[in-house]
Amino acid sequence: MLQKLRDISELQIERLKFKPVLPDVLKNNVRLVKPIKGRRTRSVADQSEVKGFFKNTYGLPVVTFKKGRNINVKKKPVKVAVVFSGGQAPGGHNVIFGLFDGLKKANEDHVLIGYLGGFAGILDNKYKEISKKFLNEYRNTGGFDYIKSSRAKIETFAQFGAIKDNLEMCKVDALVVVGGDDSNTSAAMIAEYLKQENIDKCIVGIPKTIDGDLKNQFIETSFGFDTATKIYSELVGNICRDANSSQKYWHFIRLMGRKASHIALEVGFKTQPNVVLIGEEILAKNMTLANVVEYIADVVVRRSLAGKNFGVVLVPEGVIEFIPEIKELIFALNDVLADNAEIVASILSTEEKTKFICGKLSSNMSDLIMGLPHEIALQFMLDRDPHGNVALSSIETEKLLIGMVYKKLEKLKKEKRYTGKFSTISHFLGYEGRCGIPSNFDANYSYALGYNAALLVLNGFTGYMSYVKNLTKSPKQWECGGIPLTMMIDIEKRLGKEKPVIRKTLVNLNGKSFKEFAKKRNMWAIGENYVFPGPIQYFGPASITEMTTKTLQYEHVVKK
């Protein structure tokens, strides 16, 4: 009997009963799952520099689990720790669930603890033991609330040392890091540090991010992307239907997703709105802000000629960083703010403050900012992130574009090239999707990633990321194993310093997904080809409940 420990919804009650499907290869007794090592690997770029940073963990082989006798698996009880790092993604609790089941099935005496609140929890030595009782409340649920998360970063040798000390004090044999590119970079560095110090502990990463920018041939997608994009697609589809019912508004929808435009592309496929901006394309074509505005205004004008003064535009939040002049403006503003922090803080009037800041900018930059909608110009000049920089994530790019497109249309009106109406509504979708109840896909996938991580740990692999692939097949047929974290690393300049980091995977303009989109977008622009995916379904026909993302379908379809 499931006990109702607190007020929970009817759907929560049912989801607690869901049993994730384990890939066949992981179903066997741990001594019948054999890790097959492939060839030595190389980093995605900058091989010699990356090797320099990872002397002990560079070049490890890819590992694939197959059915087979395995006598090397750890037999004595181990203590494994898990930590969430960075933003939430649907499926986090199922990683713990899978990890727990994987360990306990191998040996009831294996122990799993969870560090609380991200890497900060390791530094502060705050953790709790994961018990079946607690886990029973969190199976197949969204959120990271069981052990929380944080954006605390691990970068310095002092921090590596502190982590080593605390892992040793706690007698932790292995640490599983559930995170995105930055957190898994930390995982790689901790693994290297421990090897270098001759400490026998395993560090294993799990690919987590709704942004979808952590992927390669083994990591076909990160967990959470499926659920989050399904939630955004539900909402965007509803907004498309609203636009087409009242036929009087242009909806500009900004979508979360950091730098890359994967979310916008996936949601675009699922809903077929009139305009989908792709940051990577804007960069590749070196489009100015004016070009982007013209592109949208052109669709507005063409639809208006057909009597259609409504539509839907998707704006990935990262777009702002891809427009060269805006990027330049951000750099310039950050410099001005850094050099004049005290003066700026001392000016009380908004008017005076903005005058002062504009005075410090080049005339180009000053013209650019004065040409932005007033409200947005203020966001650029006045909002600060915790480091004192322009607060990128709070800049309402959708409103910026509305304002600029409006101006452009006014100009076209004067030239008698446009006679339509341009009433707009803006939206931002982000936090609504990061903690959704994981789709069956994400529930299965994150469970498998966790279960598989347990096997990597029990086989002594460190500096690896858990991978589960062939995701367009049924979960029973998924392939499992580990890839060396160093495979994904290159060297990037951050704050003027060369650093090894896991390379973000941006939208590939030569990839199948983008090409498919490029083929269709003109039709979407002019017509009302809107598709309404509706809410995620956990029950009912498999065509709905077991659906994967369009991105996966285009990029990774494999023969059944």
Place this chain on the structure above:
Amino acid sequence: MLQKLRDISELQIERLKFKPVLPDVLKNNVRLVKPIKGRRTRSVADQSEVKGFFKNTYGLPVVTFKKGRNINVKKKPVKVAVVFSGGQAPGGHNVIFGLFDGLKKANEDHVLIGYLGGFAGILDNKYKEISKKFLNEYRNTGGFDYIKSSRAKIETFAQFGAIKDNLEMCKVDALVVVGGDDSNTSAAMIAEYLKQENIDKCIVGIPKTIDGDLKNQFIETSFGFDTATKIYSELVGNICRDANSSQKYWHFIRLMGRKASHIALEVGFKTQPNVVLIGEEILAKNMTLANVVEYIADVVVRRSLAGKNFGVVLVPEGVIEFIPEIKELIFALNDVLADNAEIVASILSTEEKTKFICGKLSSNMSDLIMGLPHEIALQFMLDRDPHGNVALSSIETEKLLIGMVYKKLEKLKKEKRYTGKFSTISHFLGYEGRCGIPSNFDANYSYALGYNAALLVLNGFTGYMSYVKNLTKSPKQWECGGIPLTMMIDIEKRLGKEKPVIRKTLVNLNGKSFKEFAKKRNMWAIGENYVFPGPIQYFGPASITEMTTKTLQYEHVVKK
């Protein structure tokens, strides 16, 4: 075989197969469904004035359909028209679907047409015949896109005359108006006008609005409220989970719903966030803006003392009209803008414009507006609705409250009564829910409302609203009939003139729902009693798929 006429989602394909459950009483042949008339009715208030306006349609009896011989039902083919009026609500297409089935089952030669784009479609004589083929694409779908809608209002005798002429020209025997309080007021007036002109046509209304403010003992809820609040609850639940996972943000979420706070109350029950503002309570307690801000700040401080610098606040969009001083400010600004429209338009600088407007306000009002967050003050002063008034719906009340609470907390910090952090994120949920795929409840309910309307028409009732009640029972047991539209009407002053209008039903502070909420909210404020309803499910256990709203459960539970 369902043909895929255009790109549609997997869920759309499945929803087309859904067969709404018809109430038992409507299942019989139309000649075996007998309308039982009750006693004469009276209007909800201002009886003699309302009677003066509705000389021919006042005081009609309530009608209940029961099993029984009925020889009075119309036999020769009739032509019925349907029109959507006002904002979208999930279930609109199913009203047409039910109406169509109700008519066709009675006589295959009955005809249904749909006027396009609201009342404007009747005035412009734009319509299309509803055919099975087209309807097959729209069954159980969200949106009003099949025949569109608009906010065109029918109020003048010239309009009544034009409507009469066009209905006659089209040989329409009956008009079914799908709308909210305003549109059904128009329906009542058209019915009265036609009676007065001795024209034998039936006008029947259908209660539509996501706002939930069109209800009484017969209209237990309007269609669309169930689906829209379920969608908002999904999102608010996800945001609660996000807040509790990262534990660093206060989320302020404004919810659509016009004046009344029904949506906020229902979403509050489903998700149990920390603060839910109820406009009607603010009015009843005569709370000032400062009081509302103090109320929220108090919860922020209390949570912060427990180390919890995060939470979720629900803000109904109508709240702004309930705060006496803000209401006064809006009136004052509307006056200033009306009296000085040209001058204001001629001033180009934002700074100068706001100075000018403030100069025209009383010092009280000017102080109030200068005390608002800058961005919001600009919205009050610069944004205009199509009538030149303050654009209420675009005022970001959630940001207004964030700004004011922030100021209050800064003050408390100086007084050493608060030491927490107050990082915030704002949201507005509205358009995301108006066109969702209707829940099973709304699909059944709106189908029954439409089917039942066909019976009212075939029995010659005019000036009635279709009602379907006992909604907490299974759909088979629902009771059906009609209530006179005049029952819901009172006299209100609008733009200085006394007018008969259907009275909006606000949240009843003495009702069971509000009392239940008042009992629980303190617990919600301090704890993390968040509930995660998740997305609407159309398949699976009945506990999920057949769930009605909490509001209905509190207000209308009847013994099975």
